[in-house]
Amino acid sequence: MEAAEARELIEDAIERTEAAGEREKAAEHAFRNRVSVLVGxxxxxxxxxxxxxxGAARDSLLxxxxxxxxxxxxxxxxxxxxxxxxNANMPGLDRDVRASEMGEAMRLRGPDHNGHxxxxxxxxxxxxxxxxxxxxxxxxxxxxxxxALQLAIVLLSIALIAQSRPIVWGASSLAGAGILxxxxxxxxxxxx
Numbered sequence: 166m167e168a169a170e171a172r173e174l175i176e177d178a179i180e181r182t183e184a185a186g187e188r189e190k191a192a193e194h195a196f197r198n199r200v201s202v203l204v205g206x207x208x209x210x211x212x213x214x215x216x217x218x219x220g221a222a223r224d225s226l227l228x229x230x231x232x233x234x235x236x237x238x239x240x241x242x243x244x245x246x247x248x249x250x251x252n253a254n255m256p257g258l259d260r261d262v263r264a265s266e267m268g269e270a271m272r273l274r275g276p277d278h279n280g281h282x283x284x285x286x287x288x289x290x291x292x293x294x295x296x297x298x299x300x301x302x303x304x305x306x307x308x309x310x311x312x313a314l315q316l317a318i319v320l321l322s323i324a325l326i327a328q329s330r331p332i333v334w335g336a337s338s339l340a341g342a343g344i345l346x347x348x349x350x351x352x353x354x355x356x357x
Contacts, residue, residue, distance in 0.1 A: 197325060200333060204321050207340050211314040214347045218307030225300035232293030239286035246273045246283065306350030313343025 252258070253266035276282040280289060320336035323329075349356065 193328065196328060196330075200321055200325050203333070203337065204318055207314050207318050207321070207336075210340070210344060210347075211311060211318065214307055214310045214314060214343070217347065217351065218304055218311055221300050221304035221307055225297050225304055228293050228297035228300060232290050232297060235286055235290040235293060238281070239283055239290060242273050242281075242283050242286065246270045249273070302355050303350055306355060307347060309356075310343040310347035310350065313339050313346065317343065 249266045249270040253263045253270065258266075274283045276285050280286070317336040317340035320332055320339065324332035324336060346356065
C-alpha cells in the first residue's frame with residue numbers, strides 16, 4: 166500500500182468517525198430537547214394539579230369549620246331549649262308564662278325561614294361534614310397525582326443524565342397515571 170492510499174484511508178476513517186460523532190451529538194441534542202420539553206409539560210401539569218389539591222384542601226377545611234360552627238350554634242340553641250323547658254316545668258309557674266316558655270322552646274326546635282331551627286342546623290351540620298370529607302378525599306386524590314408527576318420529573322432528570330429512553334418511558338407512564346388520577350378525581354371518581 167502506497168503512502169497516498171494509506172493517507173486516503175486514514176482521512177476516510179477520520180471523516181466517518183467525525184460524521185458518526187456529529188450524528189451522535191445531534192441525536193443526544195434531540196433527546197435532551199425532547200426530555201426537556203417533557204419536564205416543562207409535566208411541571209405545568211403539576212402546577213395545575215397542585216392548585217386543584219390546594220383548592221380541595223381549602224374547601225375541606227372551610228366546610229369543617231362551618232360544620233363545627235353550625236353544630237356549636239345548634240348546641241347553644243339546644244341548651245336554651247332545655248332551660249326553657251325546665252323553666253316551664255317549675256312548680257307554681259303561671260300558666261301563661263309556662264305556655265310562653267314552651268312556645269319559645271318549640272320555636273327553637275322547629276324550622277324557620279333562616280334555617281336556624283335546631284333540626285335544620287343539625288341537618289346542615291351533617292351536610293357540611295359530608296362536604297368536608299368529600300373535599301378531603303378529593304385533596305388526597307390530587308396529592309397522589311401530584312406525587313406521581315413529581316416522581317416523573319425526577320425520573321426525567323435521571324434519564325437526561327443516563328441518556329435512557331426506558332427511563333423516559335417509565336417517567337411518562339408514571340406521569341400519565343398521575344394525570345389520569347387527577348382527571349378521575351376532578352370527575353368525582355374516588356380511588357381511596
